[in-house]
Amino acid sequence: MERIFAELDSGQPGPLVIVIAALHGNEHVGFRAMDRLAVTLKHGDFIGKIVGVTGNLIAANRNSRFIQRDLNRFFLSDYLNESHSDVPEWHEARHLIDHINVLIEGYPKDQPVHLLDMHSMSGHGTPFTCFPHTPANERIAHLLPLPAIADLVEILPGTLTAYYADKVTTTMVVECGQHDAEITQVVGENALACFLRVTGCLVNEQCYQDAEQFLRFHVEGTDQIFTRVKYRYHIEHQGYFDMQPGFRNLQAIDNGQLLALDKGDEVLSPFAGRVVLPCYQKQGDDGFFIAVDE
Template sequence: MSKEVLEILEERTQKLNRVLGSINGSEKTPTIIAFGGIHGNEYAGIAAIKRVFERIENESIPFQGNFYGVTGNVQALTEKVRFVNKDLNRVWNNETLLENKSNPQDIEDFEQIEVYNTIKDILQSNEGPFYFLDIHTTSCHTDPFITISDSINNREFSSNFKVPIVLGIEEFLEGPLLTYINEFGHVALGFEAGQHDDPVSIDNAEAFLWSALLAANCVDKNAFDGTENLQGSFTCKRKMKCFYEIKYKYTIKEDEEFSIIGYYENFQRIRKNEKIAFSNKKVVRANQSGKIFMPLYQKKGDDGFFIVSRISSFWLLLSKFVRSFKMHALLQIFPGVRASKDVDYALVVNPRTARFLATKIFHLFGYRKKIFREDKWYFIRRDRKISRFI
């Protein structure tokens, strides 16, 4: 990286508060890293992280392990916009930038390098297990929910929270931060706390953080008042603790005029063929029944809406079973499926000979992400060995 770029980075780091707070407690493990404001119009995470640090300090709450709060897109937060040049939560597949092979071009490139270096420092100077928490808010009104990549360690940790858990998001979004972190085997949960400007979203985000610290045994529930009812303190209309899977995403194209018809709450039931939105004044209908998920009510962003459906407990148990016994090797006995020569977590699938194998089978065995390259599908396994970094 050029001297000029290093100087700019240095100057920005001094000016901006990248690390919101840090605690090194009585034990060496675990280490919790919470992000707020990866999107600059979402302040709830920042406010909640600050509240938790303040309370730990003011009440001298005994703490085991380490806890860090990290600011996301500082510049976009200052300008109160989702992002300045590009979405900081869609850039984590840009390996050339992270490996110092290209120079930063715009604001978000600088933001990404700083966030990356901060994570790297934390990983190198602390003991695992590491739990990454990324707090967001949505443009629509919603009860809080969690999004995860579909790995068994993510499922287990997210089961500590009485909110809906949506898995499989990594198949529909390119380059989110948590998917990138998951590739190194760490637990990584996204928490959507509610609507952007609703003050309740901060309360929800705070309840989520305390619940995470309790679940990771960083704080003892007897150590301070108010934790008994913490799980109940998420402001949910419906208490739904179940797993959902993303079935469909409507992507808004460049220059497309898109608006949702009427008002949908998150997780509201929709029927097949229901009129959902206008795209360039033409009606967009639901291609399947299910629940509408994250309908877009803001200008920036290109995910129009998603459709999710509930996953049965049987499927969850079965997939846990086949993954625990590392039965994924079995998939290679099917014609047209072979192990990748380069990495041990990918399968190469010939779409012609393996046509009969449904994507659902790959999901069951823990292969979520699909990449199409040179006439072949590459299925990437979500459960990974822990490697410190990056």
């Protein structure tokens, strides 16, 4: 597995789209989406350049979310200084930044640069997009045929998309579905195609229409949802947090509803809303989020 794992160059002026796969090493949907794109995309279907970049290379080779620290919480000046060089993710973060910066700096300055960070989740439920809060990002999110979640990036310090929010034209996250579900890979392929279209890279209208129709059908009418994260449950006792079974991403929940047990203590919803990214894996300290529709 390589840091730069795919590169598609149209030979024509156009956007640079950087596709990040496996920022969490057990989330491989970005690899498969780019592999599929390389097979199906024909000369003349797109303009500009599309580059696939591996996030946490060491963790991806081990199919583990991370080795010692969550890489997608590491993009802060306090963590990127050499005092954290004993952590494997420090080296991953520095190498990843170096590779992305080379791509950006080597691209024509009159062309836009877009970064798409592709993820999957431990629970089942509806795919979605989220983004750092900028007008350009919000515009792209509204164009994609997926539910959009605002303020999720803001509530999580140190994400890659937040780090690059003021360095490129747009940065976007797409959560494609449950890690091991085959449909997640299909969602990833189609979400990538739609992102390429709305950023001006994909010019084959039929490719876009097919992808858009698939996603709208898959999310079952929830594509118009725009919801805002208001709450994050931080796991205090890693290894002792147990989400109640059966919660699906973006499922409606009630005030006071039992959501999880944390070291045996009941965790109740502080208000009604939608549960976002319920945690059904042992690594990580994000138990769940709650969002409220706008």
